Amino acid sequence: MLSIFVLALLVQLFLPWWTVAPLCFGLAAGLGAPGGRAFGAGFAGIGLGWLLAAAWLxxxxxxxxxxxxxxxxxxxxxxxxxxxxxxxxxxxVGGVAALAGAWARQAVRGPAPVAGR
Structure with missing residues (x-):
């Protein structure tokens, strides 16, 4: 979540608002978080960033x-x-993009191994 939050703040200084979607997609696919955690991280990272920016403005x-x-x-x-x-x-936007990234990683690499099996 912290990486999504920080990178989204930096990216949105120079690029349009919708660039958060490919950012969340790529980070979730690259870091390999499971679907629920990926959605939560994307939702919290982008939602908190937009909340702080909108409240400040x-x-x-x-x-x-x-x-x-x-x-x-x-x-x-x-x-x-x-x-x-x-x-x-x-x-x-951030949550759905991160969830799509997690699902894309799972589709390409298969499900993550479960510990203890």
């Missing part, structure tokens, strides 16, 4: 832009609800 702008955007969506005009929705969307 919301606080710095006194919530003006996020309030206006939240009025367009069914969020009742709550800027902080938009911050949480942003984190949820980012977490799902």
């Amino acid at each position: 919301n606080a710095r702008s006194a919530g003006i832009l996020s309030h206006r955007m939240a009025q367009l969506l069914p969020l009742g005009g709550s800027g902080w609800a938009l911050v949480l929705a942003t984190a949820l969307v980012g977490g799902l």
Whole structure:
């Protein structure tokens, strides 16, 4: 999770938002985490990064832009609800991409050996 979090923060400084998906896919496939752990790491790494960035931007702008955007969506005009929705969307993108990477590794290399057998 920490590697996804740090690398995603660095990558998103220079590249578009969607680059987190190939990053999570590649890290999960390369590190070989099982499906559930890969999804959790991708969800937590990207979701936390997007949560912190959105909260910082919301606080710095006194919530003006996020309030206006939240009025367009069914969020009742709550800027902080938009911050949480942003984190949820980012977490799902990262989690699903990491899960796909774990499944791709499993498809190519076969299931990981179970300890004790």
